[in-house]
Amino acid sequence: MKFVDEFRDAELGRVLAAEIVATVEPGRHYKLMEVCGGHTHTIYKYGVDDLLPENVELVHGPGCPVCVIPMGRVDDGIAVARHERVIFTCFGDMMRVPGGDGTLLEAKAAGADVRMVYSPLDALRLAKENPDREVVFFAVGFETTAPSTALTLRRAKAEGVRNFFVYCNHVTIVPPLRALLESPDLRLDGFIGPGHVSTVVGARPFEFIPSDYGKPVVISGFEPLDLLQSIYMLLRQLAEGRCRVENQYTRVVPYDGNPQALAVLSEVFELRPHFEWRGLGFISHSALKLSPTYEQFDAELRYAVPGVRVADPKACQCGEVLKGVIKPWECKVFGTACTPERPIGTCMVSSEGACAAYYNFGRFAREREVV
Amino acid sequence: MSTEEHALELIERVRSKPPRFEDAQITMAHGAGGKASRALVEGLLAPALGVQELDDAASVGDLALTTDSFVVQPIRFPGGSIGELAVNGTVNDLAVSGARPLALTLSLVLEEGLGSNELRAEVEAIAAAAAVAGVSVVAGDTKVVERGSCDAMYITTTGLGRFDPRANLSPRSLEPGDRILVSGSLGDHGTAVMLARGEFELAAPVESDTQSLWPAVDALLDAAGSSLRAMRDATRGGVATVLNELARTSSVAIVVREAQVPVRPAVVGACEILGIDPMYVANEGKLVAFVAPEAAAGALAALQRVPGCEAAAEIGEVKTDPPGMVLVETAFGGRRVMDMLVGDPLPRIC
Numbered sequence: 001m002k003f004v005d006e007f008r009d010a011e012l013g014r015v016l017a018a019e020i021v022a023t024v025e026p027g028r029h030y031k032l033m034e035v036c037g038g039h040t041h042t043i044y045k046y047g048v049d050d051l052l053p054e055n056v057e058l059v060h061g062p063g064c065p066v067c068v069i070p071m072g073r074v075d076d077g078i079a080v081a082r083h084e085r086v087i088f089t090c091f092g093d094m095m096r097v098p099g100g101d102g103t104l105l106e107a108k109a110a111g112a113d114v115r116m117v118y119s120p121l122d123a124l125r126l127a128k129e130n131p132d133r134e135v136v137f138f139a140v141g142f143e144t145t146a147p148s149t150a151l152t153l154r155r156a157k158a159e160g161v162r163n164f165f166v167y168c169n170h171v172t173i174v175p176p177l178r179a180l181l182e183s184p185d186l187r188l189d190g191f192i193g194p195g196h197v198s199t200v201v202g203a204r205p206f207e208f209i210p211s212d213y214g215k216p217v218v219i220s221g222f223e224p225l226d227l228l229q230s231i232y233m234l235l236r237q238l239a240e241g242r243c244r245v246e247n248q249y250t251r252v253v254p255y256d257g258n259p260q261a262l263a264v265l266s267e268v269f270e271l272r273p274h275f276e277w278r279g280l281g282f283i284s285h286s287a288l289k290l291s292p293t294y295e296q297f298d299a300e301l302r303y304a305v306p307g308v309r310v311a312d313p314k315a316c317q318c319g320e321v322l323k324g325v326i327k328p329w330e331c332k333v334f335g336t337a338c339t340p341e342r343p344i345g346t347c348m349v350s351s352e353g354a355c356a357a358y359y360n361f362g363r364f365a366r367e368r369e370v371v
Numbered sequence: 372m373s374t375e376e377h378a379l380e381l382i383e384r385v386r387s388k389p390p391r392f393e394d395a396q397i398t399m400a401h402g403a404g405g406k407a408s409r410a411l412v413e414g415l416l417a418p419a420l421g422v423q424e425l426d427d428a429a430s431v432g433d434l435a436l437t438t439d440s441f442v443v444q445p446i447r448f449p450g451g452s453i454g455e456l457a458v459n460g461t462v463n464d465l466a467v468s469g470a471r472p473l474a475l476t477l478s479l480v481l482e483e484g485l486g487s488n489e490l491r492a493e494v495e496a497i498a499a500a501a502a503v504a505g506v507s508v509v510a511g512d513t514k515v516v517e518r519g520s521c522d523a524m525y526i527t528t529t530g531l532g533r534f535d536p537r538a539n540l541s542p543r544s545l546e547p548g549d550r551i552l553v554s555g556s557l558g559d560h561g562t563a564v565m566l567a568r569g570e571f572e573l574a575a576p577v578e579s580d581t582q583s584l585w586p587a588v589d590a591l592l593d594a595a596g597s598s599l600r601a602m603r604d605a606t607r608g609g610v611a612t613v614l615n616e617l618a619r620t621s622s623v624a625i626v627v628r629e630a631q632v633p634v635r636p637a638v639v640g641a642c643e644i645l646g647i648d649p650m651y652v653a654n655e656g657k658l659v660a661f662v663a664p665e666a667a668a669g670a671l672a673a674l675q676r677v678p679g680c681e682a683a684a685e686i687g688e689v690k691t692d693p694p695g696m697v698l699v700e701t702a703f704g705g706r707r708v709m710d711m712l713v714g715d716p717l718p719r720i721c
Binding site: 004008010013014044045046047048049050051105106108109110118122224327329330334335336340351359360361362363364368369370371 | 374398696701
């Protein structure tokens with residue numbers, strides 16, 4: 001298929017893999033973090049790590065929008081969904097994320113009107129088709145998805161739609177990365193930068209990583225060849241003693257980002273003073289809420305919600321997984337008490353979650369033979 | 372053994388236990404054909420009813436018996452409709468069990484307000500599909516429920532067939548070296564229904580593959596006879612679910628070569644956009660056959676001569692270790708696990 005197959009060419013993959021082998025120092029161990037859950041998914045789905053030498057280790061990062069939602073926010077969402085007049089809309093993965101009091105899927109089976117949508121515009125359409133109902137969109141995601149929520153709100157405002165609300169859980173990418181880099185228990189050699197986020201924010205916001213923390217960054221696309229090339233570019237920087245932000249995903253990512261998307265974000269949203277991240281705790285200025293000009297659409301103002309912080313289950317080590325401190329299989333409950341069909345932690349829910357990706361695709365030691 | 376291997380072994384031990392049904396209520400996932408469905412059937416229904424063998428059709432002497440309900444929404448979609456599906460779905464459960472379909476019973480649940488023309492069209496579709504499949508509809512029942520108590524119409528068909536003397540099939544009979552055939556391109560039905568719902572603002576020329584599989588089974592039995600080990604029709608949960616069930620039942624490993632899996636470009640495109648793997652998408656006229664290696668080439672050639680099965684292909688092989696697991700050799704040159712479906716990307720597909 002055009003625009004897909006050329007980025008999955010096995011022959012080119014082998015060429016790049018050979019270049020990578022030629023670039024690494026045999027005695028050195030390389031630890032590279034892919035920030036984005038989309039990258040984690042690609043790595044496991046295509047077996048990209050099977051093509052890497054053993055001393056190149058990929059560490060999964062915090063960039064999975066579903067994974068970082070804390071349990072209390074899910075409970076608040078379910079509380080909104082239970083209102084009689086509400087049609088509660090969300091992306092498919094969010095329906096299976098456990099709160100302190102079950103999942104949205106269970107709330108749906110118990111009578112709440114919860115519907116899966118592929119876009120916030122679908123939620124707005126539902127609102128217009130159901131004028132006697134109130135449609136709430138459970139917005140999650142980094143700067144990648146925030147512009148589509150913002151555009152939907154701009155349209156709702158322009159069209160005077162009064163029965164559409166957004167339960168905003170959008171987060172921003174730089175603060176958790178900074179928190180991660182400040183954490184003493186993680187030693188990384190470089191970062192595979194988040195490609196989709198960068199289509200909006202550009203590559204420039206990541207310059208603090210080389211300048212303040214001395215780690216190279218390569219912004220990467222999401223096809224298997226993109227990832228191999230980005231890994232190669234990182235290893236070249238390390239081999240040549242360079243340290244800067246490079247952009248592998250030039251076919252989509254402008255270095256300064258997308259000015260129109262950034263403009264609509266600053267029109268519709270403002271930074272929250274602080275926001276709780278699953279497993280990472282509260283991080284200042286790390287999430288978005290609706291700005292005063294859009295507060296008529298703010299579901300948190302429209303509905304009374306418990307707003308209670310719910311502690312993560314004791315056994316759950318999502319925080320360590322999100323920080324890359326442990327591998328999914330090192331978690332005490334991984335694959336036994338916590339599985340995709342009965343998840344305890346968020347990382348086991350989304351296809352971009354490191355635990356789900358590993359469980360579904362990678363549950364087979366790299367060195368093991370099939371006979 | 373590395374700690375990772377130890378962790379993985381622990382997981383396999385947990386997974387090999389019979390599933391338990393522990394949910395407080397039924398959710399859509401229980402109908403999706405994946406892990407939740409398996410927990411419902413093997414954790415509640417089979418033990419409560421004392422059913423030992425779970426197969427597409429049961430044997431009563433030399434007769435095969437099966438039943439299936441159809442709740443697809445919308446009831447008409449490109450390439451077919453609920454009536455045609457209700458015949459072919461049950462006929463195919465008989466066929467892949469190695470039984471020649473003979474007769475069907477038909478049970479209709481109709482919603483108050485259903486248009487007579489819509490009903491007539493479905494009854495005609497049932498009659499036409501039955502004629503093509505060579506079965507007679509011999510008994511039936513109709514019920515009507517209040518508006519809102521069902522969605523247009525639900526159909527249940529029960530099928531009776533006679534086991535073919537050429538067939539010696541068992542889901543426990545897979546041997547290392549056996550080849551895995553599919554009877555054509557995958558994912559057509561699920562994709563067609565999904566697009567017909569119009570929820571995604573996507574359009575693509577994809578039609579349901581609903582058809583009787585008896586001609587394909589007949590050709591395979593002729594070509595491979597007792598070298599044909601097992602067959603399944605890959606409906607809900609798709610080919611991935613079938614392979615996982617058989618790998619587990621026969622306690623073998625299965626390797627799928629992704630590059631050899633036939634999928635139409637339009638289905639690849641739609642699935643790519645929606646983030647769905649065609650291997651998990653429902654088919655309504657495609658079977659998966661496991662054939663001893665020496666008979667595989669002949670079986671594939673025979674299959675490809677059957678109308679509707681021209682795109683049949685060999686997609687992989689049965690191995691010994693790791694038992695119960697399905698692995699994919701990716702077209703990119705890597706390797707991944709292919710597990711049973713979790714969750715429900717496409718509800719009410721059949």
